[in-house]
Amino acid sequence: MSKVAVLAGGSSFERQVSLRSGARVEDALERLGHDVVAIDAGTDLIRRLREERPDVAFVAMHGRDGEDGTVQELLEILGIPYTGSGVPACVRAMDKVLTKHLLIEAGVPTPEFFAFNQTAFRELGAADALPAIEERLEFPIVVKPSSQGSALGIKFARTAADVPAALVSAFSYDAKVLLERYVKGRDLAVSVLDGDQGPTALPVVEAVPVGGGEFDFEARYEIGRTDYICPAELPDSAGERAQELALRTHELLGCYGFGRIDLMLDESGELFVLEANPIPGLTETSLLPQAADEAGIGFDNLVARILDSAFTRAAA
Amino acid sequence: MSPPPNPPERSTRRDLERYASLFSARTRVMTSSATRDLMAMSDRPEVISFAGGLPDTSSFPSETFAAMTARIAEESCARALQYGPTDGLAETKRCIADVMAAEDMTVDVDDVLVTTGGQQVLDLVTKTLIDPGDTIVAEGPSYPGALNAFQAYQANVVQIDMDSDGMRVDLLEETLDRLDRDGVRPKFVYTVPSFQNPGGVTMSLPRRKRLVEVARERELLVLEDNPYGLLRYEGDPATTLYSLDGGVYVMYLGTFSKIFSPGLRLGWVVAPTPVLARINLGKQQADLCTSTLSQILVQAYFEGHDWRGYVGTLTELYRRRRDTMLDALAEHFPPQAEWTRPGGGLFIWATLPDFIDTGDLLARALRENVAFVPGEGAFLDGRGRSSMRLNFSGANEDQIREGIRRIGEVVKEQVALYGTLTGETPAQPPRHDAVADAAATEDGEAEGARVVELPRRSDDRRRARGS
Numbered sequence: 001m002s003k004v005a006v007l008a009g010g011s012s013f014e015r016q017v018s019l020r021s022g023a024r025v026e027d028a029l030e031r032l033g034h035d036v037v038a039i040d041a042g043t044d045l046i047r048r049l050r051e052e053r054p055d056v057a058f059v060a061m062h063g064r065d066g067e068d069g070t071v072q073e074l075l076e077i078l079g080i081p082y083t084g085s086g087v088p089a090c091v092r093a094m095d096k097v098l099t100k101h102l103l104i105e106a107g108v109p110t111p112e113f114f115a116f117n118q119t120a121f122r123e124l125g126a127a128d129a130l131p132a133i134e135e136r137l138e139f140p141i142v143v144k145p146s147s148q149g150s151a152l153g154i155k156f157a158r159t160a161a162d163v164p165a166a167l168v169s170a171f172s173y174d175a176k177v178l179l180e181r182y183v184k185g186r187d188l189a190v191s192v193l194d195g196d197q198g199p200t201a202l203p204v205v206e207a208v209p210v211g212g213g214e215f216d217f218e219a220r221y222e223i224g225r226t227d228y229i230c231p232a233e234l235p236d237s238a239g240e241r242a243q244e245l246a247l248r249t250h251e252l253l254g255c256y257g258f259g260r261i262d263l264m265l266d267e268s269g270e271l272f273v274l275e276a277n278p279i280p281g282l283t284e285t286s287l288l289p290q291a292a293d294e295a296g297i298g299f300d301n302l303v304a305r306i307l308d309s310a311f312t313r314a315a316a
Numbered sequence: 317m318s319p320p321p322n323p324p325e326r327s328t329r330r331d332l333e334r335y336a337s338l339f340s341a342r343t344r345v346m347t348s349s350a351t352r353d354l355m356a357m358s359d360r361p362e363v364i365s366f367a368g369g370l371p372d373t374s375s376f377p378s379e380t381f382a383a384m385t386a387r388i389a390e391e392s393c394a395r396a397l398q399y400g401p402t403d404g405l406a407e408t409k410r411c412i413a414d415v416m417a418a419e420d421m422t423v424d425v426d427d428v429l430v431t432t433g434g435q436q437v438l439d440l441v442t443k444t445l446i447d448p449g450d451t452i453v454a455e456g457p458s459y460p461g462a463l464n465a466f467q468a469y470q471a472n473v474v475q476i477d478m479d480s481d482g483m484r485v486d487l488l489e490e491t492l493d494r495l496d497r498d499g500v501r502p503k504f505v506y507t508v509p510s511f512q513n514p515g516g517v518t519m520s521l522p523r524r525k526r527l528v529e530v531a532r533e534r535e536l537l538v539l540e541d542n543p544y545g546l547l548r549y550e551g552d553p554a555t556t557l558y559s560l561d562g563g564v565y566v567m568y569l570g571t572f573s574k575i576f577s578p579g580l581r582l583g584w585v586v587a588p589t590p591v592l593a594r595i596n597l598g599k600q601q602a603d604l605c606t607s608t609l610s611q612i613l614v615q616a617y618f619e620g621h622d623w624r625g626y627v628g629t630l631t632e633l634y635r636r637r638r639d640t641m642l643d644a645l646a647e648h649f650p651p652q653a654e655w656t657r658p659g660g661g662l663f664i665w666a667t668l669p670d671f672i673d674t675g676d677l678l679a680r681a682l683r684e685n686v687a688f689v690p691g692e693g694a695f696l697d698g699r700g701r702s703s704m705r706l707n708f709s710g711a712n713e714d715q716i717r718e719g720i721r722r723i724g725e726v727v728k729e730q731v732a733l734y735g736t737l738t739g740e741t742p743a744q745p746p747r748h749d750a751v752a753d754a755a756a757t758e759d760g761e762a763e764g765a766r767v768v769e770l771p772r773r774s775d776d777r778r779r780a781r782g783s
Contacts, residue, residue: 013354013357014353015353015356016352017353121737127737127738127739152354152679153676153679155673164734164738165670165672167737168672168734168737169676172673172676172730173679173680
């Protein structure tokens with residue numbers, strides 16, 4: 001039995017979700033017999049970790065600091081083994097633009113996109129290129145910040161007139177934003193779990209907005225506004241292909257331990273990877289625990305496996 | 317001793333299904349949103365927050381509180397610790413009559429029911445009057461806490477536009493006609509006529525009179541929510557709907573939260589006898605009675621201390637904070653922004669150009685450690701996305717100046733960015749013709765401040781929710 005520090009909270013916009021993930025992980029670790037210390041990641045993080053001297057850190061933080069490699073870097077410096085992806089994978093996955101470039105280089109389909117910094121608009125007149133981009137991507141166009149983990153800041157532009165306001169919104173979250181071709185279709189998520197035999201893809205989950213609202217990313221993140229179907233009812237080939245793409249994405253980004261890949265299945269049966277989440281939610285309504293459960297891995301078992309993978313990496 | 321057996325393996329799926337199948341249809345409308353998580357970030361100590369509706373309880377003299385509690389301990393300890401009548405203690409009702417008299421209302425204490433805060437009145441009135449699918453008419457924007465209570469009972473809420481004279485009663489009548497043609501008879505009209513939350517505007521006397529007439533003509537109940545009436549910073553006292561109507565069709569909601577303490581959770585409702593009897597039954601089911609200790613504290617304070625003097629102190633404090641915020645807005649917000657100029661209460665409602673989504677702006681503002689409430693929550697139909705509610709009672713003047721400066725900076729940043737993106741500096745929106753002062757006296761005299769029409773219809777990109 002180990003002393004486990006559960007890191008949750010922090011100051012990212014997904015703080016509340018993280019606190020729920022963390023609380024649930026704490027309960028599971030206690031049931032598993034571990035000595036658990038919960039740490040709300042704040043200015044005293046390093047001091048707390050030095051005082052507590054945990055054997056391992058379970059990182060249950062989402063978004064900025066927790067998922068972008070920052071906390072992982074600090075844990076490396078302190079020499080504390082930790083769960084989930086390492087620094088480089090977090091840096092790659094948290095940056096949607098970088099992720100998409102890597103996907104394209106590896107031949108993994110992802111919706112066509114263009115990405116810009118604010119300076120491109122302010123200093124290089126990138127606005128003049130917008131009509132060409134709009135023509136290329138066709139409306140509706142999805143506009144999103146490069147690094148935001150949740151639905152915050154994601155907008156649909158249905159016409160050229162919508163694009164500037166959508167960009168202003170996206171730039172509220174990040175200095176870099178992307179304009180992406182909209183894939184009409186089904187919203188899928190494939191969770192990946194590392195084990196003795198390497199990473200395996202869990203059953204596919206489909207997110208279906210209640211009431212069938214289109215252009216409504218927010219619904220996905222609002223309890224009660226989205227139904228999750230697990231396993232997703234897909235043609236075998238599509239399900240297998242989604243799992244295969246998820247595994248390839250997980251590996252090419254260098255993710256480790258666990259993760260979740262979000263995809264779209266378009267009406268012609270083509271799959272596209274949208275993004276990777278190195279630390280997906282672990283709450284009651286989150287997708288990874290549902291998928292694991294469907295695969296016969298209960299929550300405590302899931303937490304135990306994630307914890308084991310931290311020790312395995314540390315021993316390697 | 318043998319070790320306890322291992323607890324059964326927890327199953328996410330089973331947990332979800334086990335509980336989800338037990339939830340009521342009502343809880344289906346209670347959603348948890350990303351924006352709400354964002355709002356939670358404003359609680360951090362380093363954030364200057366204009367998001368709450370918090371009175372400044374630090375200005376309450378602690379020695380007064382100590383004297384009151386000592387006296388209660390000596391003189392009425394057993395009673396303070398005991399249950400009380402469902403409708404409230406007679407002494408508390410006397411205090412309520414006294415507070416209402418301060419706004420020129422005469423009330424029979426038999427028509428009063430003491431509640432656990434004003435919020436319970438919203439819950440009880442809705443529970444008493446609303447079946448799923450029934451219609452409530454409210455202002456747009458409306459107090460989000462009221463909208464939540466209405467939605468919890470699956471009400472259909474129709475929101476009526478406001479301007480600087482409060483709810484457009486002409487539009488109310490048009491809406492009532494339209495609903496009538498559709499065979500819909502709303503159960504009640506919900507309004508905060510004085511220093512509205514979140515709008516900051518006050519309903520003019522002619523509109524108040526007309527609203528009461530409309531209620532009588534159509535036999536429609538009105539719920540007048542008046543938490544801020546005594547927090548008046550200028551102008552003449554407004555005549556309440558309750559006074560104009562005499563309590564036939566107007567139900568009145570009062571609270572001690574803003575003139576004494578929200579921590580006591582003490583409010584009240586005045587309603588026609590048959591309605592009050594039903595509300596009383598609902599109150600019994602909900603919590604049997606309101607905290608006796610809180611009621612005795614209120615009595616000790618309102619009968620033994622200069623509560624009018626304290627309200628005067630608060631009024632002075634909040635007036636200065638309001639003026640500071642209005643000055644800061646004029647200095648730091650860009651010319652495309654508009655805001656109301658409340659003559660009292662706790663809130664200013666500011667509206668930005670419609671290319672700014674205040675939910676996203678909040679995320680940007682939080683990086684500068686300043687917070688407000690995005691306007692979206694004050695509507696159920698997707699409007700309000702370019703507006704924000706700013707509270708000026710809960711921060712000191714230095715914080716107000718600094719916080720508004722920071723919000724102004726990020727707004728200007730977004731305006732400039734939009735100008736760059738569109739290749740033009742966005743044109744100034746047309747000035748509202750009837751620029752009038754929200755604090756104008758009731759015969760319409762305006763003080764010429766920059767006060768403009770309230771709601772801005774958001775573009776229809778967003779899916780309308782709720783009603």
